[in-house]
Amino acid sequence: MLPYANVRYCKTHFIEFFENRIERFIVKYKMVEPGDRVLIAVSGGKDSVVLLHVMWKLADRLGIKLHGVTIDLGIRNYSSIYVAVSKKNFEKLGVPYTIIDLKDAFGFTIDDVAKRWRRVCAKCGIVKRYVLNKFAVEEGYDAVATGHNLDDMMAVALSSLMRGDVEGLGKIKPVLPAREGLVKKIKPLAFTREKDVKIYACLNKLDVVSARCPYSRGSTLDDFKHAINMLEEKHPSIKYSFARTLYREQGGLARMKEEPLGKCKICGMPSKSLVCGFCRLRQALQASPRDRVFL
Numbered sequence: 001m002l003p004y005a006n007v008r009y010c011k012t013h014f015i016e017f018f019e020n021r022i023e024r025f026i027v028k029y030k031m032v033e034p035g036d037r038v039l040i041a042v043s044g045g046k047d048s049v050v051l052l053h054v055m056w057k058l059a060d061r062l063g064i065k066l067h068g069v070t071i072d073l074g075i076r077n078y079s080s081i082y083v084a085v086s087k088k089n090f091e092k093l094g095v096p097y098t099i100i101d102l103k104d105a106f107g108f109t110i111d112d113v114a115k116r117w118r119r120v121c122a123k124c125g126i127v128k129r130y131v132l133n134k135f136a137v138e139e140g141y142d143a144v145a146t147g148h149n150l151d152d153m154m155a156v157a158l159s160s161l162m163r164g165d166v167e168g169l170g171k172i173k174p175v176l177p178a179r180e181g182l183v184k185k186i187k188p189l190a191f192t193r194e195k196d197v198k199i200y201a202c203l204n205k206l207d208v209v210s211a212r213c214p215y216s217r218g219s220t221l222d223d224f225k226h227a228i229n230m231l232e233e234k235h236p237s238i239k240y241s242f243a244r245t246l247y248r249e250q251g252g253l254a255r256m257k258e259e260p261l262g263k264c265k266i267c268g269m270p271s272k273s274l275v276c277g278f279c280r281l282r283q284a285l286q287a288s289p290r291d292r293v294f295l
């Protein structure tokens with residue numbers, strides 16, 4: 001039973017409905033073009049594993065080529081599990097893939113970050129965005145696809161709204177076009193509820209990691225998700241109307257002028273400040289722990 005659409009589906013028709021809706025969404029937002037090489041970022045979690053399977057099914061019809069990527073963030077008792085699950089999914093589908101080892105490529109792990117600072121997730125987010133973008137730009141991919149679902153997007157939107165982060169709100173879009181040094185980012189599940197993703201993964205018996213990252217405990221985003229889900233129980237289509245407002249092409253926020261980007265003086269990647277957030281984090285990790293570095 002899908003209360004927001006007031007329909008009931010059997011297994012076969014739910015799967016068909018789910019995949020068709022994602023395909024329509026990809027086409028509507030012009031996420032890809034025939035001939036594109038698309039990098040699928042897989043964390044082994046249900047969202048990105050479902051994304052990989054659906055994109056794999058649609059790839060021929062959309063005329064695109066897929067390549068998978070997983071970042072081994074070096075989180076003890078966690079990274080090895082999701083890297084193995086991601087590999088298993090890539091190999092099952094025959095999708096070529098790359099595993100990027102953060103320690104080998106950049107000399108540190110997220111465990112190193114956690115030893116020095118709190119709010120690890122926010123810093124890990126900077127790292128993941130940077131590494132995915134750098135890899136995609138250097139390897140010449142046309143787009144990076146991530147598994148952010150409707151609930152993730154609306155929770156981030158609510159949190160940005162409450163913090164008065166207008167610039168952040170303007171970035172909550174299913175597609176962020178390419179800019180100099182930044183690859184196009186697409187979120188094909190941005191109109192799909194988390195619950196539907198779980199149902200799809202379960203009906204298709206997909207291999208996903210159920211363990212959660214040890215640093216995600218007590219995340220405020222989870223509280224925003226709960227709040228939106230409570231509202232949804234009474235008003236079944238509320239998430240969709242919120243999303244439609246935010247994703248609207250001509251919305252006031254979308255028209256906001258984008259600041260020009262400079263180049264990080266250390267790594268040369270796009271940055272609004274002299275040194276990008278990733279390089280600041282790396283430099284701070286190299287400083288002695290006794291030097292109090294605030295990020």
Ligand code: AMP
Pocket residue numbers: 040041042043047048069070071072073125128145146147148
């Ligand atoms: P998160 O930031 O953990 O909410 O993840 C959002 C999306 O980012 C996932 O659905 C994946 O597409 C991507 N992602 C997260 N972690 C990784 C990782 N370790 N390697 C590759 N992609 C990732």
Ligand code: FES
Pocket residue numbers: 073110120121124125213214215216
């Ligand atoms: Fe980055 Fe948990 S995956 S902090």
Ligand code: ZN
Pocket residue numbers: 264265266267268269275276277278279280
């Ligand atoms: Zn940099």
